[in-house]
Amino acid sequence: MSKPKFSADAHLQKVYSTLIDEINYHGNRYYVLDDPEIPDTEYDSLFKTLLAFELQYPDLVSSNSPTQRVGGDVLTAFKQVRHVIPMLSLNNAFSDDEVIDFAKRINERLSSEVQHYVAEPKVDGLAISLRYEKGVLIQAATRGDGTTGEDVTNNIKTIHSIPLKIVDKSYPSILEVRGEVFMPIKGFSALNIAQKKNNEKIFANPRNAAAGSIRQLDSKITAARPLSMYCYSLGDTSEFELPDSHYERLMLLKSWGFSICKEIEKLTGIEECLNYYHGLEKKRDKLSYEIDGVVYKLDSIMQQEQAGYIARAPRWAIARKFPAAEALTILEGIDIQVGRTGALTPVARLKPVTVAGVTVTNATLHNQDEIDRKDVRAGDSVIVRRAGDVIPEVVRVVLAKRPKNTTPFSMPENCPVCKSDVVRLEGESVSRCSGGLYCEAQRKEGIKHFAMRRAMDIDGLGDKIIDQFVDEGLVQDVGDLYSLKLDMLKGLERLAEKSAQNLLHALENSKTTTLARFLFALGIREVGEVTAQSLANYFGGLDQIKNATYEELLLVDDVGPVVANNVIAFFKQDHNKEVIDKLLAAGITWPDIVVNNKKLALSGKIFVITGTLNESRDIIKNKLRSLGAKVTGSVSKKTDFVIAGAEAGSKLQKAKKLGLRIILAAELNDLFNDPERFLD
Numbered sequence: 001m002s003k004p005k006f007s008a009d010a011h012l013q014k015v016y017s018t019l020i021d022e023i024n025y026h027g028n029r030y031y032v033l034d035d036p037e038i039p040d041t042e043y044d045s046l047f048k049t050l051l052a053f054e055l056q057y058p059d060l061v062s063s064n065s066p067t068q069r070v071g072g073d074v075l076t077a078f079k080q081v082r083h084v085i086p087m088l089s090l091n092n093a094f095s096d097d098e099v100i101d102f103a104k105r106i107n108e109r110l111s112s113e114v115q116h117y118v119a120e121p122k123v124d125g126l127a128i129s130l131r132y133e134k135g136v137l138i139q140a141a142t143r144g145d146g147t148t149g150e151d152v153t154n155n156i157k158t159i160h161s162i163p164l165k166i167v168d169k170s171y172p173s174i175l176e177v178r179g180e181v182f183m184p185i186k187g188f189s190a191l192n193i194a195q196k197k198n199n200e201k202i203f204a205n206p207r208n209a210a211a212g213s214i215r216q217l218d219s220k221i222t223a224a225r226p227l228s229m230y231c232y233s234l235g236d237t238s239e240f241e242l243p244d245s246h247y248e249r250l251m252l253l254k255s256w257g258f259s260i261c262k263e264i265e266k267l268t269g270i271e272e273c274l275n276y277y278h279g280l281e282k283k284r285d286k287l288s289y290e291i292d293g294v295v296y297k298l299d300s301i302m303q304q305e306q307a308g309y310i311a312r313a314p315r316w317a318i319a320r321k322f323p324a325a326e327a328l329t330i331l332e333g334i335d336i337q338v339g340r341t342g343a344l345t346p347v348a349r350l351k352p353v354t355v356a357g358v359t360v361t362n363a364t365l366h367n368q369d370e371i372d373r374k375d376v377r378a379g380d381s382v383i384v385r386r387a388g389d390v391i392p393e394v395v396r397v398v399l400a401k402r403p404k405n406t407t408p409f410s411m412p413e414n415c416p417v418c419k420s421d422v423v424r425l426e427g428e429s430v431s432r433c434s435g436g437l438y439c440e441a442q443r444k445e446g447i448k449h450f451a452m453r454r455a456m457d458i459d460g461l462g463d464k465i466i467d468q469f470v471d472e473g474l475v476q477d478v479g480d481l482y483s484l485k486l487d488m489l490k491g492l493e494r495l496a497e498k499s500a501q502n503l504l505h506a507l508e509n510s511k512t513t514t515l516a517r518f519l520f521a522l523g524i525r526e527v528g529e530v531t532a533q534s535l536a537n538y539f540g541g542l543d544q545i546k547n548a549t550y551e552e553l554l555l556v557d558d559v560g561p562v563v564a565n566n567v568i569a570f571f572k573q574d575h576n577k578e579v580i581d582k583l584l585a586a587g588i589t590w591p592d593i594v595v596n597n598k599k600l601a602l603s604g605k606i607f608v609i610t611g612t613l614n615e616s617r618d619i620i621k622n623k624l625r626s627l628g629a630k631v632t633g634s635v636s637k638k639t640d641f642v643i644a645g646a647e648a649g650s651k652l653q654k655a656k657k658l659g660l661r662i663i664l665a666a667e668l669n670d671l672f673n674d675p676e677r678f679l680d
């Protein structure tokens with residue numbers, strides 16, 4: 001028998017990985033299962049051994065070693081991450097009846113009575129998607145707009161309850177796990193005490209603290225924050241036999257080392273779901289983390305797929321929200337805000353009051369009709385309500401406390417900023433300033449929108465600075481921003497030389513963007529981030545969008561007649577054309593989307609999907625789009641590829657006639673794993 005060859009390297013590697021596995025095992029018992037097997041001192045001693053080992057053999061240090069959770073390089077910005085499968089939002093229900101309606105709708109849609117639901121607390125944090133390849137955490141991203149988020153991998157790695165590596169033997173080689181990152185209440189209180197002592201920002205609530213900790217360019221700061229994560233679903237996965245039950249999938253995640261909320265239950269019938277909510281309502285104060293309701297999901301994945309989606313939310317799930325917190329205060333006056341599109345919004349100026357831990361000084365009154373309906377007047381005592389991150393609102397007036405001599409409110413006839421006429425169209429509830437870009441308020445708001453993080457992301461160009469630029473006549477519209485020079489900024493209040501330099505730098509950086517962000521930044525009416533992304537995906541270039549006809553625009557996902565008309569009207573206006581030309585001349589560009597430093601393999605390729613496929617069309621479409629491809633509905637000479645499922649009909653015939661490249665269902669996996677092979 002031949003002796004095995006002795007290799008010092010292999011031996012050291014083995015010692016090292018055994019030690020890592022042991023520490024990970026105990027870390028999981030402590031941080032995830034909350035059931036440690038060994039005393040803390042012993043854990044610390046194992047950890048010290050690992051540190052000593054790594055000090056001696058620095059070449060062996062692995063990025064998934066538990067010592068690498070401490071945070072590292074300081075970033076200058078977050079990279080963008082395109083989600084292969086979009087991160088969904090949830091529809092809300094505010095009463096038992098609305099939950100019962102949800103069940104009825106589902107039963108009707110599936111033509112059978114749904115038996116099993118899974119209920120879980122709706123944790124108040126921020127949604128994160130973790131991507132594992134071959135069991136190793138390689139990327140973590142925020143939800144962003146659901147389609148594109150930010151790469152926060154370094155920060156997420158500092159969270160102890162998130163495995164850096166999956167220990168179990170059997171898992172899909174590509175695995176995305178989604179969940180909520182949150183800050184436990186105790187940790188939040190301790191953090192705020194420390195922040196106060198160090199004269200640092202105090203966080204309003206655990207959710208803000210969690211979000212602020214994750215959006216940190218310096219991961220060492222994140223590492224010092226007490227964060228945790230509960231996982232609640234899967235995203236993209238490679239071929240793997242997964243159970244058909246959502247509950248079983250969660251248990252599988254748990255066995256892989258992920259943290260699952262202990263309160264999650266599999267329930268039978270909608271009655272049990274209602275009881276679960278009322279039980280949790282009682283338990284709410286005893287939980288160690290903040291929740292704002294309950295999430296119900298159909299347990300059967302097959303039924304989930306049958307139920308499908310509406311826009312960005314699944315039909316197979318609903319969030320039952322706890323009632324929002326309310327407080328009594330005095331409405332001192334009603335101010336008018338002028339928005340980007342000239343809409344006038346009445347805003348209640350309130351005597352400051354604390355609602356669920358947050359000081360509220362303003363509340364929206366929406367519009368004249370709302371004010372009339374509630375009969376809100378200056379001087380009234382009012383109940384204000386604040387739910388999660390929505391703008392506080394005035395619920396009602398306490399008439400018994402109304403002082404004498406109040407008068408009903410009515411919208412001004414002239415814009416409070418530019419004095420132009422205020423108009424209110426037939427059948428509309430909004431009053432608008434007719435001043436357009438003559439109105440300073442509208443111009444300022446347009447620039448603020450442009451600079452927003454989710455738009456051009458111009459760091460340091462805050463509201464106050466924008467007000468100053470417009471007031472001083474330095475900037476008329478967004479096109480002027482890129483002509484700002486250091487000497488023009490000298491002597492401005494709030495802008496020391498260093499900040500001015502940083503701002504010019506940020507402006508320069510913002511020039512490289514994406515088409516979707518640029519479109520969104522332009523502020524076309526009703527073109528939000530999602531619509532901007534759809535337009536960018538569909539048309540691929542600005543010129544194509546500029547020249548698109550009404551009919552073409554209607555072909556885009558979630559573009560209806562109103563948006564189509566707004567887009568056309570926007571690009572028709574000479575002023576807008578000039579601004580766009582100025583911006584492009586200043587050097588604004590959107591390179592092909594690059595993911596993990598690779599140009600997207602299917603960039604610019606046009607696909608048509610036909611016939612029945614194993615995976616849902618939406619998923620396939622998203623996978624194609626995440627590789628840069630465009631998916632259209634009809635086959636033409638311009639089409640590059642046709643994906644043909646079972647029973648493909650006329651489109652396949654046409655594709656064959658045109659001699660197009662046809663991809664069969666069986667080839668789809670190859671296409672997604674190695675798209676380059678399909679490009680000759």
Ligand code: JCF
Nearest residue numbers: 088089090121122123180232295
């Ligand atoms: O805990 C949450 N905030 C939460 C958010 C839980 C869930 O199960 C969710 C969610 C958002 C979307 N599920 C989806 C699909």
